[in-house]
Amino acid sequence: MTLVSFDGVTVALTEVQDNPAKYARALERARKTPGYAVCRCLPTSPTAPLRLVIRRYGSLFHLARWPDDGHRHNPKTCSFYRAASQPSRNSNDTLAAIRTIACGLDVKLNTSLSVRTVDRSTRQSSGAASGAMSRRAAPLLGFLQRVWEEAGLNEWAGAPSRGWGTCNAQLVSVLGDGKLNGKPMQDVFHVMRRYDVADGSCVLAEFQSFLDRITTTPAKSERGLLIAELRSVEPSKYGFVVKLRQTYETFFASKGVIESAADSFKPAWAMIGDASARVVALAVIERTKDDNLRIIDLALQLCNSAFLPCDSSFEVAMANRLVAERRRFVKPMRLEQGDAMLPDFRLTDTTVPTAIEVYGIQGNAQYVARKAEKQALYAREGAPCVEWIPPDDLASVQLPPAA
Structure with a gap:
């Protein structure tokens, strides 16, 4: 602690x-x-x-x-620890979509936060002219995963649990007073707060202040981004109703947006409502002409019960076991080319860091080839690795003892 x-x-x-x-x-x-x-x-x-x-x-x-x-800082227990040889990603890349600056993050997304008409395409680019020296733009999922990594939420120091209050605090501390598509981060971006009875009026007031900045007129639509835990997605008369935890506010979404999310984020979509997992949503929101809140784009990140990011239901099960056994470990984030060979998890409490691989897909030739390539890499480097190949029982997997 x-x-x-x-x-x-x-x-x-x-x-x-x-x-x-x-x-x-x-x-x-x-x-x-x-x-x-x-x-x-x-x-x-x-x-x-x-x-x-x-x-x-x-x-x-x-x-x-x-x-x-x-x-x-203490590398074993402190969430503020970062190795000296572990600089922020793209720290020296002036054209990077996400840059770490003194006051937080400077982000360029491939999503417009202001559009002149609501009736045009809801997935316009940020408007920058293309060119050899133009700054790159990040997709929603890339931004969500990068913020999770910057906040250290892909690491576990052996604590018994972690709730949304801790996630909120670590996320907003990373975002800081940065910028998003050239606008002040805190004007266009909101991380949903854990509801606290003692501070309930303040929580609601801050959220309402964010929503009040999302406006639509006949000439222009001002949008906002919201990170929250997804509760459910339910069909309605005109599309779907998206419900988020920590708020009773209603958000609507079209059939196209929901079908795209279900297809793009299949592992997360399949575990919505599963008590063993958490699904985090990053939503782009605008107002309709009738003043309703509408989600026009959505990215989903699957997490285990303690909000550690996972790529499959099998990884959720493994991460939940590691948390229950109070192990120290990290979930490497695959954000750039070359990251594909990272392990699913890495134990950091063993004498030598130990990779954990969860081989949950069978019968896919490309996946089988990458699995063989990983196994050859571990053998060549003499690196310790623990494998779990479902449907074998997770309890049968022998983990090395903590040092």
């Missing part, structure tokens, strides 16, 4: 993340003097404290990794 200190108090990081309103005033004071919080994951040096950035998000404050300081 990581402790943090600010404004004369020392408290568990998870307590701050799950109850941000409770510590808002103390964090605001610490943001002014001395200008940072302190992480207690290691014995603190009085001359070089492990500083944490205090970032404002709406009316609340969240803690983020101090620039270039990640390697100083």
Whole structure:
């Protein structure tokens, strides 16, 4: 358990993340003097404290990794840890769609946030002219996965559980005061907060403030992006109703949008409503002429019960087992060319990091060939690897003991 200190108090990081309103005033004071919080994951040096950035998000404050300081944190237990040799992806690529900047993320999506007419195509590009030096644009899923990785939500340090409150805190601390398609991140992007009875009115007010900025007039439509946990998708008279956790707000979607999501994100779609998994949605939202909220584009990410990203129901089962056994591990994110050979999971609590491969697809020639290539790679490098080949019982898989 990581402790943090600010404004004369020392408290568990998870307590701050799950109850941000409770510590808002103390964090605001610490943001002014001395200008940072302190992480207690290691014995603190009085001359070089492990500083944490205090970032404002709406009316609340969240803690983020101090620039270039990640390697100083406890690699085994602290979510702020980042190896010195592990820079942010595309950190030196000026044309990258997603860039890490001092105040958060600078993102260019291939989705328009402002369109002149609602009746035109709902999937327009961001409007930049093509050219040799034009900045690339990220798809919704690529953005969602990159934010998950930047927030460290693909890593597990052996905690017993993780809820949406922690996810929210780590996501908004990464997004910070960045930009999305040239607009202030906090104006066009909202991470749904965990509902807290003690702070319910503030949660609702902040969400409503975000929704109020989504407007449609005869001349222009202003859109917004929302990250939330997906509860259900139900057919309705004119299409579908999408229900999200942490809110009773109703969102509508056309048959085309839903069919595209079901086809593009099959593993996640199949586990909507499954108690062993979580499905996270990144939705582009606009208002109809009748003032209803409509989802015009959607990306889904399958996660296990503790919000670790997974690529299949079998990976969900494996990740749930690793969490239940309090193992330390990471889910490598396949975001770039060359990432295809990454393991499904990697145990980090063994003497030598141990790959875990879940070979859940049978009868697909391309998949079988990649499986053989991976097995040859592990054998050639002498790298330890644990395999699970369903339908073999997951309980029969022998994991190496933690060091």
